[in-house]
Amino acid sequence: MTITISRNYFWEIFFEDEPIKQHYDPSDEFDILWQYPSQFGEGYNRKIQLREGLGLLISNYQLHERLVVKVPERNSDAVQYDFNVSGSSEMRDVHTTNYRVEGAGQYHLLSGGALPSQIGAISTTQPHLAISVWMTHQLFRSFAGNAHREVSSSLQHLTCQLTQELYQRQGITTPAMQAIVQQILRCP
Secondary structure (H helix, E strand, C coil): EEEEEHHHHHHHHHHHCCCHEEEEECCCCEEEEECCCCCEEEEEEEEEEECEEEEEEEEEECCCCCEEECCEEEEEEEEEEEEEEECCEEEEEECCEEEEEECCEEEEEEEEEEECCEEEEECCCCCCEEEEEEHHHHHHHHHHHHCCCCCHHHHHHCCCCCEEEEEEEEEECCHHHHHHHHHCCCCC
């Protein structure tokens, strides 16, 4: 069986029950754990705000049924790097019908601009474990730019305007990337 739901309704369900929100580390108000809604599966999403404009999300869950989420067009002012450790998902752009599959051992880099309307499907065959790291364009410019926060031409595509097309790149996670992902997952 397949459950089909809008992204907004999914997040309403995900965050509606405050008792499932916990602080992973009680002394750190920026490290929050949400239990996955039981009607969809078991597991959690852990969001860690590392500093203003920089965050980390660890998703670890197993679905009961295949989940299809309809995602509306939206804007993003961030550079985001996703790493899939296990499980798989599919994404299809509603307007162009561009299609991509993300699975274990793959990464997906995307950067701001207009994110298209999409339909995403998450498989139930394996547990889903993924890490997402995101940074606002402003913070990215402060790290990657010169004294005037001007980013070199080789990185300009990562700091596009909200009205520009989304930059995306997908590939196989390298051994160096895998080592860092494992360090993040095993960090005390």
